[in-house]
Amino acid sequence: MGTDREKLVVIGNGMAGISAVEQILKLTSKFDITVFGSEPHPNYNRIMLSYVLEGSKTMDDIILNDLNWYRDNGITLHTGTTVVRIEEETKEVVAENGLRVPYDKILIATGSNSFILPIPGSDKEGVVGFRDIADCHQMLEAAKTYRKAAVIGGGLLGLEAAKGLVQLGMEVTVVHLMEDLMERQLDHQAALMLKSELERQGIKFKMGAQTTELLGDKRVSGLQFADGTELEAEFVVMAVGIKPNIAVAKASGIETGRGIVVNDYLQTSMEGVYSVGECTEHRGICYGLVAPLFEQGIVMAKHISGVETAPYAGSVVSTKLKISGVDVFSTGEFIDGPEHTVISSKDEWKRTYKKILLKDNALIGAVLFGDIDDSAELQKLIKQNAEMTDELHASLMGGGCCGSGEKKTKSVETMSDEEIVCGCNGVTKGTIVDVITNQGLTTVDEIKACTGATRSCGGCKPVVEQILQYVLGDGFTSAAKQGICGCTTLSRDEIVAEIKAKGLQTTKEVMNVLGWNQPEGCSKCRPAINYYLGMLNPDTYEDEKESRFVNERMGANIQKDGTYTVVPRMYGGVTTPEDLKKIADVSLKYDVKVVKVTGGQRLDLIGVKKEDLPKVWAELDMPSGYAYAKSLRTVKTCVGSQFCRFGTQDSMGMGALLERKFERLDFPAKFKMAVNGCPRNCAESCTKDIGIVGNDGGWEIFIGGNGGIKARLADSLCKVKTDEELIELCGAIMQYYRETGNYLERTSEWVERMGLDHIKSVVVDDIEGRKALVERIEFALKQVTDPWKKMLGDDENRNKLFHSLEMSDQL
Numbered sequence: 178m179g180t181d182r183e184k185l186v187v188i189g190n191g192m193a194g195i196s197a198v199e200q201i202l203k204l205t206s207k208f209d210i211t212v213f214g215s216e217p218h219p220n221y222n223r224i225m226l227s228y229v230l231e232g233s234k235t236m237d238d239i240i241l242n243d244l245n246w247y248r249d250n251g252i253t254l255h256t257g258t259t260v261v262r263i264e265e266e267t268k269e270v271v272a273e274n275g276l277r278v279p280y281d282k283i284l285i286a287t288g289s290n291s292f293i294l295p296i297p298g299s300d301k302e303g304v305v306g307f308r309d310i311a312d313c314h315q316m317l318e319a320a321k322t323y324r325k326a327a328v329i330g331g332g333l334l335g336l337e338a339a340k341g342l343v344q345l346g347m348e349v350t351v352v353h354l355m356e357d358l359m360e361r362q363l364d365h366q367a368a369l370m371l372k373s374e375l376e377r378q379g380i381k382f383k384m385g386a387q388t389t390e391l392l393g394d395k396r397v398s399g400l401q402f403a404d405g406t407e408l409e410a411e412f413v414v415m416a417v418g419i420k421p422n423i424a425v426a427k428a429s430g431i432e433t434g435r436g437i438v439v440n441d442y443l444q445t446s447m448e449g450v451y452s453v454g455e456c457t458e459h460r461g462i463c464y465g466l467v468a469p470l471f472e473q474g475i476v477m478a479k480h481i482s483g484v485e486t487a488p489y490a491g492s493v494v495s496t497k498l499k500i501s502g503v504d505v506f507s508t509g510e511f512i513d514g515p516e517h518t519v520i521s522s523k524d525e526w527k528r529t530y531k532k533i534l535l536k537d538n539a540l541i542g543a544v545l546f547g548d549i550d551d552s553a554e555l556q557k558l559i560k561q562n563a564e565m566t567d568e569l570h571a572s573l574m575g576g577g578c579c580g581s582g583e584k585k586t587k588s589v590e591t592m593s594d595e596e597i598v599c600g601c602n603g604v605t606k607g608t609i610v611d612v613i614t615n616q617g618l619t620t621v622d623e624i625k626a627c628t629g630a631t632r633s634c635g636g637c638k639p640v641v642e643q644i645l646q647y648v649l650g651d652g653f654t655s656a657a658k659q660g661i662c663g664c665t666t667l668s669r670d671e672i673v674a675e676i677k678a679k680g681l682q683t684t685k686e687v688m689n690v691l692g693w694n695q696p697e698g699c700s701k702c703r704p705a706i707n708y709y710l711g712m713l714n715p716d717t718y719e720d721e722k723e724s725r726f727v728n729e730r731m732g733a734n735i736q737k738d739g740t741y742t743v744v745p746r747m748y749g750g751v752t753t754p755e756d757l758k759k760i761a762d763v764s765l766k767y768d769v770k771v772v773k774v775t776g777g778q779r780l781d782l783i784g785v786k787k788e789d790l791p792k793v794w795a796e797l798d799m800p801s802g803y804a805y806a807k808s809l810r811t812v813k814t815c816v817g818s819q820f821c822r823f824g825t826q827d828s829m830g831m832g833a834l835l836e837r838k839f840e841r842l843d844f845p846a847k848f849k850m851a852v853n854g855c856p857r858n859c860a861e862s863c864t865k866d867i868g869i870v871g872n873d874g875g876w877e878i879f880i881g882g883n884g885g886i887k888a889r890l891a892d893s894l895c896k897v898k899t900d901e902e903l904i905e906l907c908g909a910i911m912q913y914y915r916e917t918g919n920y921l922e923r924t925s926e927w928v929e930r931m932g933l934d935h936i937k938s939v940v941v942d943d944i945e946g947r948k949a950l951v952e953r954i955e956f957a958l959k960q961v962t963d964p965w966k967k968m969l970g971d972d973e974n975r976n977k978l979f980h981s982l983e984m985s986d987q988l
């Protein structure tokens with residue numbers, strides 16, 4: 178390599194170091210760059226470790242710069258190599274393994290270490306921090322063996338770790354020192370709402386608890402608290418904050434405080450040595466989030482490259498918790514004092530809360546819970562120290578009638594090109610404008626694929642949309658409409674219309690004819706098109722197994738240990754001694770680990786080996802319960818008039834009838850029903866896609882209920898007098914949902930999107946329309962068959978899927 182080039186050594190292969198290198202590469206080629214990293218990996222997106230733990234991303238998904246990137250940019254990378262000091266006299270960087278590398282300039286970006294409480298027992302087996310891939314691996318492994326976990330610290334990291342462990346099947350208690358969760362980001366009200374939402378999601382809390390010791394022999398077995406109480410725990414995650422990693426700077430005589438002290442150009446006290454990221458202390462502040470490190474990197478890169486730059490003046494930080502179903506956001510100041518004016522609103526029913534703090538009429542901080550649509554807008558206004566006006570108040574707090582979209586576009590217009598829009602991925606407004614203008618991008622998904630913006634927490638999506646709107650102007654509405662995935666700009670309705678109009682028959686054909694930008698499609702569009710094709714052509718469409726999710730392909734739900742579950746039908750939740758005996762015999766014979774009564778009133782045989790599935794189905798000789806499918810799952814029933822003293826309607830009989838009639842059809846998403854014999858509603862119709870309640874000698878039909886993460890109470894659609902009307906209406910509702918629902922859209926969302934009145938006008942008021950819907954569902958029902966039976970008769974596919982060549986001999 179050219180010897181006349183300056184030698185830049187980067188200590189720390191994390192997000193700060195490498196994003197600064199990316200900025201430098203954009204400005205100059207004057208450096209020979211060498212990077213040292215203690216971890217054995219190339220640069221990865223640390224913030225996405227929460228998603229790896231939670232299971233929605235893999236380690237491969239979070240690599241930001243793979244080894245080719247270093248090679249292509251002529252960068253020498255030493256992974257798994259820790260630098261111990263800088264020798265100013267010899268102008269060399271010295272690594273732990275004795276390696277010495279000469280330098281002209283240095284960038285220290287050594288990040289932080291997890292803070293481990295200095296209490297007895299914190300070095301026991303089963304106690305980890307949550308900082309890197311190695312920690313994440315340990316947590317994933319622990320969840321395979323142990324059940325009870327404690328997370329010490331109820332900050333952002335602790336809560337994301339706790340949710341991840343719950344998703345992995347552990348029983349998790351968050352042990353928090355203070356009375357409020359995330360007390361560094363939230364006020365009391367938001368903290369209360371957050372705690373109750375997380376409790377709903379299965380996390381337990383021990384608040385105001387000071388851990389004094391970790392108990393156990395070699396391995397941790399519990400926690401001892403200052404008040405004398407104890408908590409059992411086989412695995413402990415410490416998430417009580419971070420400590421800037423200043424070891425190299427200290428050993429080299431560079432000025433340090435809590436972090437490595439830098440000036441406004443990120444220069445340390447040693448000539449030619451810069452520092453960025455979490456290890457850095459600027460104007461007395463060490464940051465613990467990614468947005469500041471990108472901002473520091475931009476200034477540092479310009480300075481070291483000899484490009485004029487404004488000084489770094491510090492960052493206004495904001496946080497967003499990355500837990501699905503929990504929308505919480507905080508930026509700037511959030512605890513009010515006498516000097517503040519507080520604007521707030523709380524809606525206990527919608528579980529939303531918004532608080533904005535003003536000082537001298539300027540916006541200085543905000544906390545949002547439940548609805549964080551305004552987060553990006555607020556963050557920007559607070560950065561700009563914007564003045565509150567009547568118009569702004571109306572747009573932020575409601576009550577404004579018009580113009581807020583226009584105002585938002587105006588406010589992105591005033592952003593500078595260098596302003597970071599996506600804090601998680603360091604993407605500036607300038608970059609987004611550039612890809613829209615020069616590469617002709619028209620959707621947020623395309624911008625995500627090209628720049629990374631919106632890829633992590635998603636908090637920046639509204640601003641990215643506003644920039645699109647601002648750049649495309651009038652072209653926005655048509656062009657910026659979101660396709661169903663990154664492969665197309667066509668919406669669901671357009672795809673369905675094209676399939677009908679052009680008579681398209683296969684997913685491949687849809688993608689070819691409709692100009693997909695990826696010939697094979699992706700995991701989002703393939704199952705959706707497969708569904709739409711099957712819904713439109715129930716008699717002719719050949720279902721594409723390879724376009725189905727794994728559980729649907731296998732006809733069973735895969736479990737975390739690689740075994741499967743088998744759930745046979747139990748119509749209306751009613752079984753017989755004969756069926757129970759068969760289930761018991763099969764469970765014993767195939768060593769089923771657990772037989773569980775499900776929330777949908779049937780039996781789940783958990784822990785069946787893949788190769789045993791066909792034998793289990795054959796010996797049970799019962800219909801598939803479709804517990805794995807986007808289809809009618811269960812019809813839960815109460816005892817009803819056959820036995821209950823209050824029952825006026827035969828709920829068991831009706832439930833079983835409806836389940837038999839409508840089973841096996843594909844729906845956009847899973848579909849659950851309930852039938853009750855009287856308004857006491859013992860089988861909980863209010864949380865079902867269709868809930869039926871015996872009432873006044875007839876039935877009342879409810880739709881759009883959901884008991885999952887986003888709970889929704891079902892809406893009353895109508896009352897009917899006879900069983901025939903009830904069955905007809907159920908069929909019409911189902912078919913209308915099948916025909917208009919977006920793939921994966923539950924009825925709770927569908928009802929909100931379509932409007933209850935509209936659905937009523939189609940399925941209740943329009944008698945002819947209803948009849949046509951019923952005819953179409955009856956036709957589709959004629960085509961369905963039991964998938965287990967089908968698989969048992971299909972030697973080729975069965976052998977391919979279940980690797981059990983001798984099956985046919987045994988059947």
Ligand SMILES: Cc1cc2nc3c(=O)[nH]c(=O)nc-3n(C[C@H](O)[C@H](O)[C@H](O)COP(=O)(O)OP(=O)(O)OC[C@H]3O[C@@H](n4cnc5c(N)ncnc54)[C@H](O)[C@@H]3O)c2cc1C
Nearest residue numbers: 189191192193214215223224259260287288454455466467
């Ligand atoms: C699970 C998790 C979730 C997070 N989520 C978010 C989020 O949603 N939003 C957000 O803004 N922030 C989040 N953060 C914080 C964010 O990841 C950090 O702010 C960011 O990674 C800091 O980058 P850095 O480069 O300064 O430090 P690091 O990413 O820690 O990188 C420093 C690197 O330097 C290496 N190193 C240290 N010393 C040496 C040495 N002597 N020689 C060689 N190499 C060395 C380290 O091994 C490390 O790889 C999260 C953090 C975690 C752990």
Ligand SMILES: NC(=O)c1ccc[n+]([C@@H]2O[C@H](COP(=O)([O-])OP(=O)(O)OC[C@H]3O[C@@H](n4cnc5c(N)ncnc54)[C@H](O)[C@@H]3O)[C@@H](O)[C@H]2O)c1
Nearest residue numbers: 330331332333334335352353354416417418465497498499
């Ligand atoms: N979504 C995000 O933005 C995100 C997610 C994860 C991590 N991070 C960042 O990673 C870093 C580490 O996160 P963190 O949550 O560990 O840090 P933190 O400092 O934000 O929170 C630590 C929490 O632990 C509590 N605590 C301290 N001592 C305790 C004790 N002895 N017992 C029980 N609780 C105790 C504190 O009261 C505090 O709420 C932070 O900089 C954070 O901003 C951000």
Ligand code: SF4
Nearest residue numbers: 815821824854855859
């Ligand atoms: S809903 Fe009514 S009929 Fe059904 S079990 Fe409860 S009380 Fe009895």
Ligand code: FES
Nearest residue numbers: 599601633634635
């Ligand atoms: S700010 Fe988190 S993805 Fe953009």
